[in-house]
Amino acid sequence: MTEAVAAVVARMEALLAPLEAAGDPARCFLGTYLRTTRAVGVALARGRFEDPEWVAAWDxxxxxxxxxxxEISRHSPDAVAAPWRRAFGADPGLRPEAHVLLGMNAHINYDLPQSLLAVIPPDDFASPSLLDRRRRDHERIDDVLAARIGEEDVALQGAGGRRTPLDRLLAPVNRRASRTFLRESRRKVWANTSALHAARMQGEAAYAVRLADLEAASAERVADLLRPGPVLVRLALHGFGVTV
Structure with missing residues (x-):
């Protein structure tokens, strides 16, 4: 694990402790993200990426x-983007899995294209070979996430996730569904990153409009995530990502 990634892990740990002590539902996504970031650190150390220095900076x-x-939401809830307002302001009585999905929606659908844009400067978009390297490393994260699905399911049960007999029956299906919708959303994220880059090249006003479109689409996604029924299967069939 690089020093920079280790520092992020330490920051997550410091933020998670009081959330767990208070039983704050924000602990559900943060706990999942902390474990995933540790796993990315291990993958970096094992040479799983073509450009580990870039992946670490992106992470x-x-x-x-x-x-x-x-952190901002703790004292200024309205100061964060709409997808995060929906995630942080969700009903505390929702199942832990729902809180994780809301966090994933805001972070993958809304944050991730912005982060990729931050670490892929305009000149890099002009190099097809370099851009392909970035895309392949972006897709390799799926392997890290897929390897975490079973353990995260167990962790969420420990966080208070309720399992009905139907939940237990659907567990293998849900795990396959999770892998499917993660791959689908990553493809859409890459397309949205390209769209944001095109807007960036047109100027600040064009970029602000396209980013607002992404924020609105990500916030609207919440309604489907909270709709009753087998949500993971539904996402595998109809998609988790958004498109701008």
Whole structure:
């Protein structure tokens, strides 16, 4: 694990402790994200990426968007973007899985294209070979996430996730569904990053409009995430990502 990623992990741990002590539902997504960031650190150390230095810088930037939003929301709930307002303001009585999905929606659908844009400067978009390297490393994160699905399911049960007999029956299906919708959302994230880059090249006003479109689409996604029924299967069939 690089020093920068280790610092992010330490920041997450410091933020998680009081949330767990208070039983704050924000602990659900932060706990999942902390374990995932540790796993990314291990993957970096094992040479799983083509450009580990770039992946580490991206991982730090990406995590910072969420952690900053989390800290700001504690004292100024209306100061964060709409997808995060929906996630942080969700009914505390929702199942832990729902809180995780709301966090994933805000962080993947809204934050991730912005973070990729921050670590892929305009000149890099002009190099097809370099851009392909970035895309491949972006997709390799799916392997890290897929390896975490079973353990995260167990962790969420420990956080108070209620399992009905139907939940237990659907567990293998849900795990396959999670892998499917994560791949789908990552493809859409890459497309949205390209759209944001095109807007960036047109100027600040064009970029602000396209980013507002992404914020609105991500916030609207919440309604489907909270709709009754087998949400993971539904996401695998109809998609988790958004498109601008």
């Amino acid at each position: 730090v930037d990406f995590a910072g968007l969420y952690l900053d939003a989390l």
